Amino acid sequence: MxxxxxxxxxxxxxxxxxxxxxxxxxxxxxxxxxxxxxxxxxxxxxxxxxxxxxxxEVLPSKNNNLILFNIPSMDNPFYSPIIQGAKAAALRNGYNMLLNADPIDEPSINDFLSLLKKTDAAGVIATNCMPRSALLKLNNTIPLVQCCECIPSLDIPFVTIDDVTAAKNAVEYLISLGRKRIAFINGPLQYKYAQDRLKGYLAALDEANFERDSSLILQLQEISYDMAVSAAFQLLNTSNRPDAFFTSSDVYAAAVINAGRKSGLSVPQDIAVVGFDNIDLSFMCTPSITTVNQPKFQLGFHSCEMLIKRICNEQLPISSMYLNTELIIRETTQKV
The missing domain is CATH 1.10.260.40 (lambda repressor-like DNA-binding domains)
Incomplete structure (x- = not known):
């Protein structure tokens, strides 16, 4: 300075x-x-x-070719193929990529900026949920692209999916199977994906003239299998239990299957289940999980390509991208 x-x-x-x-x-x-x-x-x-x-007066080196890819934590398997996609794009363009797992928020933003200086990173891809102030501060310091999580109202490029439409389509599919009481297990509401998937769930219910029932919405504070098993088990042992679950994560969907077994119920005969993300767990489970597929590799690849364009040309117009999703039908929603 x-x-x-x-x-x-x-x-x-x-x-x-x-x-x-x-x-x-x-x-x-x-x-x-x-x-x-x-x-x-x-x-x-x-x-x-x-x-x-x-x-x-002393100009910094123009030889930095390092991209920093930041995720909130290492615990969620969802990020693995996204990272692979970003790395493929980085190598294709002659860049190296460093993976970092940390929150980026008001208390930690200055530490993260210090890390950028130490690594001499050329740009950042962030999958984090960030407050506007931290996001703007980061964007004013270094070329930045958001991946998955974003604030669309800001002029910061991002690559993500339409979570509202994807969730709405999943719930409409459950309704088409004749399910009447559809529960929803959701992640932390500070995340854009959780807010939008809740909107999609409610929109599908409204269009089908289903009554909104807040007791069927389980709002968890983290992507935790154990927490989801406990929450689903309690709901399945009420007098008016649900006959279907839509979940914002395949981890939650696997937890519902386990909770159903503990409750003496069968999937999909007694409860149909739809997850989200199409991670490996979804087809390794028994029964295999019907889920919303996100193009995870492409999310990472396009985010990195977009970032490199920002690095190479600071006058590039802001551009953002919504990638398509697909409902993958498997055993947890087979017609009975």
Whole structure:
């Protein structure tokens, strides 16, 4: 950071130079992802405004070819093929990829920015659910693409799916099987996917003129198999139990199958089950799980391709992408 006798005001530099605040922030953080002529224009404007630019005179290396891929934790198997897709795109374009598992939020954003400086990363792919302030701060520091999780209202590119439509189609399929009381096991509501899958579930019920029953919605705080088994078991042992479950994760769907066995019920005879993600667990279970397939490899691949375009051309227009999903019919919804 340049040393100065007065506080640096990015908006003042932007007015003088005609360069965006986001690009000025990259110059101030000695990012290599800025064209030489752009960097010079920012430094010249700062000199005209009386700022000390000595710390910015040494240009950073242009040889950094590292992409940092960040996930919230290593516990969720959903991320594995996404990571594989991103790595394939990175190698295809001559980049290396570093995997990091950490939350990115208000308490941790500065630590994450320090990690970016230490690794000299050229850009970041983030699958994290982030508050707007942390997301904007990160985007103003380094080229960024969001994968799966995103805030569509911000001008930050992302690759994701239409969770509302995917969930609605899954619940409509259960309704077409003649199921009347459809429960929903959902993940943490701070995540976009959980909010949107809840919207899709409710939309399907409304269109079928089914009464909304809050007792059928189980809102869990993490992707936990044990928590889902316990929650489903309690619901299956009520006097008016559900005859179907839609779950926002295949992990939850497997938990419902286990809870059904413990309750003396059969899948799909007594309860039909639809999961989400199409991870390996979904076809390894007995019975195999009907699920919504996300194009996981493609999510990672396209996110990385999009990021590399941002790294190579900072003037590239913002673009985002919604990939298609598919309902995979398996044994947990066979007609009986």
């Amino acid at each position: 340049a040393k100065e006798t007065k506080k640096i005001t990015y908006s003042e530099i932007a007015r003088r130079s005609g360069i965006s605040i986001a690009t000025i922030s990259r110059v101030m953080n000695n990012s290599s992802n800025v064209k030489d002529e752009t960097r010079k224009a920012v430094i010249d404007a700062m000199k005209e405004l009386g700022y000390d630019t000595s710390a910015l």
